[in-house]
Amino acid sequence: MKIFKLVSILLLLSLFACDYFDDSQSEEGKKIITNQQIRESHSYANIEEVFTKHLHLDMEVDFDNNSIYAVARHTMINKGSDTAVFDIKGLEIQKVTLGEKDHEINTNFVIGMEDSILGAPLSVKIDKNSTLINIYYKTTEGSEALDWLKPEMTKGKKFPYLYTQGQAILTRTWIPSQDRPSNRITYSADVKVPEGMIALMSAKNPTKKSKDGLYHFEMNQPIPVYLIALAVGNLEYRKIGKNCGVYSEPEMIRQVAWEFKDLRKMIVAAEGIYGKYQWEQYDVIVLPYSFPFGGMENPRLTFANPTLLAGDRSLISVIAHELAHSWSGNLVTNATWDDFWLNEGFTVYFENRIMQSLYGKDIADILALIEFQELKAEVKEISDGDHPEDTYLKLSLDGRNPDDGMTSVAYVKGAFFLKTLEEKVGREKFDVFVKGYFKKFQFQTLTTEIFEKYLEDNLLKPNKIKFNTKAWLYGKGIPKNCIKIVSPRFVAMQKMADNFNAGKDIFKIKVKKRRRKIDLKRDMYVTQEWLAFIRRLPRNISIDKLKLLDKKLDFKGWGNAEIATEWYILGVEAGYEDIRPNMEKFLKKVGRRKFLLPIYKTLANRPTDLKWAKDVYAESRANYHAVSQNTIDEILKFNLKPAKV
Ligand code: BES
Ligand code: ZN
Helix, strand or coil, X not given: CCCCCCHHHHHHHCCCCCCCCCCCCCCCCCCCCCHHHCCCCCCCCCCCCEEEEEEEEEEEEECCCCEEEEEEEEEEEECCCCEEEEEECCEEEEEEEECCCCCCEEXXXXXXXXXXXXXXXXXXXCCCCCCEEEEEXXXXXXXXXXXXXXXXXXXXXXXXXXXXXXCCCCHHHCCCECCCCCCEEEEEEEEECCCCCEEEECCXXXXXXXXXXXXXXXEEEEEEHHHCCEEEECCEEEEEECCEEEEECHHHHHHHHHHCCCHHHHHHHHHHHHCCCCCCCEEEEECCCCCCCCEECCCCEEEECHHHCCCCCCCCHHHHHHHHCCCECCCEEECCHHHHHHHHHHHHHHHHHHXXXXXXXXXXXXXXXXXXXXXXXXXXXXXXXXXXXXXXXXXXCCCCCHHHHCCHHHHHHHHHXXXXXXXXXXXXXXXXXXXXXXXXXXXXXXXXXXXXXXXXHHHHCCCCCCCCHXXXXXXCCCCCCCCCCCCHHHHHHHHHHHHHHCCCCCCEECCCCCCCCEECCHHHCCHHHHHHHHHHCCCCCCHHHHHHHHHHHCHHHCCCHHHHHHHHHHHHHHCCHHHHHHHHHHHHHCXXXXXXXXXXXXXXXXXHHHHHHHHHHHHHHHHXXXXXXXXXXXXXXXXXXXXXX
């Protein structure tokens, strides 16, 4: 096999993005930068020379060997290059061919040095007129996107299960691809799964099982490859309303349909704010507990964690969030992972607007305040750590895992930046601006710098407004002009926590116009109010008080993962042993990183608990997706290999 020089990759890494502009527009005298030229430190792909336009996947899912055997057929636009570079990690490449199916000719390829975060470049020899590149490969144990579950790990316990998680740079671990968000592609797939199982993708989906286990998929709207997704299991569909429904294992489909009953209303509310939903269908699939996120916005099919099934619809804001990504993220996409706040900050802002529209300002404000508490704590932690610049909205993640940017800075500082702007210009003008932004940049990707200029030209200048945009985007911490949310309900919960801590009886409540007092019950308050309550309790609270709370309110037996996590953390910090059995069960079952991370972190901070945490983790690790494993390995300094003697 010939060896090719990887000069193009080095050239690519040295490219710099300038201040403007998108593909289609230009201003005289301005240097133009196309999406293909945006600097990217998390991909080897030379998309400025040759890039995928359409991808067809032929796949066979083999549950006996936990492997996908596949051909990735890339239709490329080639500007005249003799090499096409793809990203791969944990894949076994068998051969690469050029040309139409059945008329293919083998071509040479070379795999570069493996980087532990990025994987390796796969450089394929092409000629100047090549447009079809077919990569034959199989996935391996190192394919981190894939979570293969044995039947015991599913609800039904009869069929195995497989799902993928592509964001941020894991698509390359199950599809050899140009894995950078600034390239958008359409895709199609032919997938074979064992008979009796359904395959679903982030594409037009079946609602019934096929007889032969064969499924065909089409995604005709261009998306970045991190949004390609697959789930295979024993799944059932239930329609909720016009153009929306839910999938899950049959054993939980009723519960799922009940919990997400408001799906249609959410779509209507979202469309009322920012215009038509562009992806035709919006479905949600509830995956097994190991899914590392609350939700993932795969187009047309949000992936969701079963911990959202609180039984009282109180965690539905995660669905509002994933739906909101149909505009921010999926329609208008961050060009690089340094611009991640453009995806998440806009989405948290939009999520809050949807919640406000459906459930009122009170609820939306409580949600926002809970998040703001998390932001303040995280800003402090980051500022004291190795990368204080991680509190900027615009990140610099060169040489690091893009997952490091997944902090509440992108999410909540991003959202509060937009809230503050909204307050400054008024909702009416701000809505027109954001709606215009989604329209202008739909099916495109953009950088923070492009956004900054667009904001200046289309909102601030026309309204003669001075705003500290630069401080928000490229400055530390939370700027002083940040909007202040006032929530009487939130404050009341904190007051109740203070009263309880001061020894007052909070369990009998006076009700106006009634003589008798009534008992305090947990359904009198929403989840986030209880979070405010628990967070307010001092960390050295007495065990008797915690016992009393458990007796009256049964936080540990509640089955609400948000409350449970907060309660376990307080319990560990206060040395309250009664939580252990529940906490252990929880850690063994739930793989959602948002919960695992703070619990394991709290345990790891306490030398007496570290051993316990490691023991529980050793037993639970196999039940988590690689995304969560990687995070917790680091926290616990968990080393799978035996220490060298
Ligand atoms: N897109 C994210 C999940 C993600 C981000 C995966 C970065 C990989 C890399 C998703 O929309 C998300 O933000 N999920 C949150 C929901 C929450 C903020 C409402 C989660 O899972 O907790
Ligand atoms: Zn999100």
